[in-house]
Amino acid sequence: MCGIAGIFNLNGEPVSSVILRKMTDVIAHRGPDGEGFYTDSFIGLGHRRLAIIDLSPAGHQPMVSNDGQVVLSYNGEIYNFQELRAELEALGHQFRSRTDSEVVLNAWVEWGRDCVSRFNGMFAFAIWDKREQSLFLIRDRYGIKPLYYACWGQTFLFGSEQKAILEHPAARRDLDKKALLEYFTFQNIFTNRTLIENIKLLPSASVACILLGSDGNPQITQYWDYCFREPDNPKDIREYHEELDRLMRQAVSRQLVSDVELGAYLSGGMDSGTLTALAARELPYIKTFTCGFDLSSASGIELSFDERTKAEAMSARFKTEHYEMVLKAGDMERCLPKMAYHIEEPRVGQSYPNYYVAQLASKFVKVVLSGAGGDELFGGYPWRYYRATVCDNFEHYIDQYYVFWQRLIDNQNIKKVFAPIWDEVKDVWTSDIFRNVFLTHDNQLERPEDYIN
Template identity: 60%
Template sequence: MCGIAGIFNVKGEAVSVNTVQRMTDSIKHRGPDSEGIWTDSNVGFGHRRLAIIDLSPHGHQPMQNDSGELIITYNGEVYNFMNLRIELEALGYKFHSNTDTEVILKSYELWGKECVHKFNGMFAFAIWNKRTKEIFIARDRYGIKPLYYYYKNGLFAFASEIKALLKHPEINVKVCIPALNEYFSFQNVFSELTLFENIKILPAASALSIRSDDVNSFSVEQYWDYNFTNDHTISEEEYIEELERLFEQAVNRQLISDVEIGSYLSGGMDSGSVTSIAAKNFRNLKTFTCGFDLSSASGLELGFDERLKAEFLSNIYKTEHYEIVLKAGDMERVMSELIWHLEDLRIGQSYPNFYVARLASKFVKVILSGSGGDELFAGYPWRYYRAVVNDDSEHYIEKYYRYWQRLIPDSYKPRFFSPEIYPDILSYQCKDVFRGVLKNKLKKEITPEEYVNHSLYFEAKTFLHGILVVEDKLSMAHSLETRVPFLDNDLVDFAMKVPVTHKLKNLEEVIRINENVPGPKTERFFEQNSDGKNILRKALAKYVPESYTSGLKQGFSAPDASWFKGESNDYIKDILFDKRARIYDYIQPEMAKDLMNEHFSGKTNRRLLIWSLLCFEWWNKIFDPA
């Protein structure tokens, strides 16, 4: 795991070595072990190394192939690299290191751009081909590793983080209004845009290429996509047996490392099962949990601290367990540093992730995460059930879009955004962005099961992607590599075939109520419950106690709804009720304050909106201080 950056002057101007150096230096936290700079006329690559596999200088990057014709700068881990190496060696290729970097480089040498189909892992890399004068950039299937780029007036620049791009003298900060519209609609950005105008994120499972002296050769192509189906040719018992095998294989694949590995351990079955398998391979495996002081919490938030459950699992697996306990006020202390690292604002409260990653980084270089299981195996049934029976595809879009407007619905936007930017807001319809995610999936005749699969597809493409981007930024802020065993290619391919009826146990009842009973009879299914991930619960029962596989779904969140009304209230008002706050260059203060006051009075839970307003205010202070 590392940090990469580069410049390609398509029109032929020489690259500034100093600029590549500044870009690379800005992401030193991603790779404190070593650095490398390579330039050749109009191309320059930078690399910061976090040494995980083959700690010797043989893993130094940027790396060239034997002929010097190909140069790579790479971030990630390809877990099947040893199998690919054996295949390449059988074809006569010689290796000078034990790194997956060299395997990727020689895979490209043999298979060209099709090499991406060979890789099982997480990656973002750029390869320069001296012979064809072409740069080729690719990102892994799921978007575990981020990659951003800027392309304007013949300047192409890329990096693992946006802050590196901002070190180029021709790249300036300006708010991208369409991205701002998406962010305050979805608390995410579903398109390839970012809050930085002209800076985009390369979509997951995509490859980009551009040739020298041809500004029109720029292209981005998707090489893979999710495809959730319903394969009923296999019995549930066979599905469970195969799921157990693939899950163990996935975790064991991701244990390859020349440095110590640890594991996050919450009170849930996903991280618990990952830890169970890892603990069999490593004596005294180190595990890490983030808990919360609930002395000022209320309501549902009283159940947010999962330390006791994690401690119980740690005792079973005999791990060396560490915890951090957050209290009201800890968010305030870290906001500036957090937003500098996060930069690309997405999803909800993430400061607990920042703190627990910092804790883990004091002991290990690599951490295992339980992310991905919910999105693959339908862990959020209260979402899917809102749009499971529909008149047609457009009806489904309407209902699901209504749910995913997490912050500001369209009807509020004329009063929320400032008059100066509202015309640009109005010209960029977020509903079209939402529909665009599903553009190749919808048809006239769709069953309830297919609608659920469309929801799984949508959330894997958007919500999971947002989680992965945030998780990468906040772990790499502390030079910590996060691995995601649930996103093993074989396991994902299998999960997408499992019928919805094996994932959701209440689906048939919800369909029956929706179709036959008038009135709000389905409301109880819209609340968090023990439905969802049904087949995964059965498969993971061999790794964690029954109470963990049958319990209610519990997200990883601090009791911010309570804290925002209590101990953190003065901090929020000092920043967001200040008439000089930068957010009011884009947002109408009266509307913003009215919505926040709804939360403070207890009328409506607006914790997600308050968090997003805080993030955007700090974003402006840090990246656009003028």
């Protein structure tokens, strides 16, 4: 991963390069291989680089187009960048590096904001377009790469992490009480709020445009949304199996493009096991990493939490170079301060073993494949879905799941807990927040399969 940050003084005042450097310094852990800055009067872009493709100085960022009109600060990876590069070269674009970053830059020059629909990858990037005197912030379809923004007065700020924004003297550390209510309901934040008032998370699959001289309120356009529908004319099940196999192989193969060594997390489960099996076909003796637990004091169901035996069996099967670490009592407490600093918000699903196994992997490789998201894509945890099998309509579906997702404090008690500040949060309707998560999607809801999807 890389780190990006920036300042846009909407009133035309010059940007402080000292402050911009502070913003990138605080996220140096995201990009230890280099730093870069671009300042031009009222606009400043910063970058911390983690070099993965083309390790030469030619990949330095922020990156400026050949005509000097477009500037890019980019975090991510475009998996189909080689195909896009060939297309752009045929259109007359010249390249100085082998990076996917330069493909993104030239794609913007050629196609403008429409270029994002051509990208297959995970990304969050900023574009300063002199031609339009506008700053653009762009995030990938599923929001894999983070991108935050905020505006105080005439100072618009953005960064890969909230801490970058907070380095600017205009920033304020005030609690967003409405976000806190949302968190204490869902153990998550579904809106674009954060726990710091005024700092927002750019929605996934979005392009934000901020104009010079504006009030700093971004014009946000959604460029993509998922649409799950059962086919009107289903094919033979074998055709679906064949297509899924092709897509899985293609996805893994594309993510193995790297000029540095990469590895894979291997827990012994289906998700990481599948990825490791596919990667091992192209990378013999790939390094794999797993995290286990000290079982000396474990009993009952706790004994099943340690997956080292299964991971070792898979490692032997696919001939990986396997590394393990064992966590003991006290390890969670020991890592919490650093872990909280990096994740910034206590969202559901954050796991301290992931933190440790990432540290282990970082001693050997710069990139790892992860099975995260497999359950969401392939229907893991089936007890989540039984509520969707019998639904009278969309509102009935929402009612059932809204009760299920009241993870911390239910509606009957939330008002009591927030009584001292209720007047400040009483206009927040968490049921509407939950409903809007699904309402915006273009789904055809007629059969049980539609609701499950």
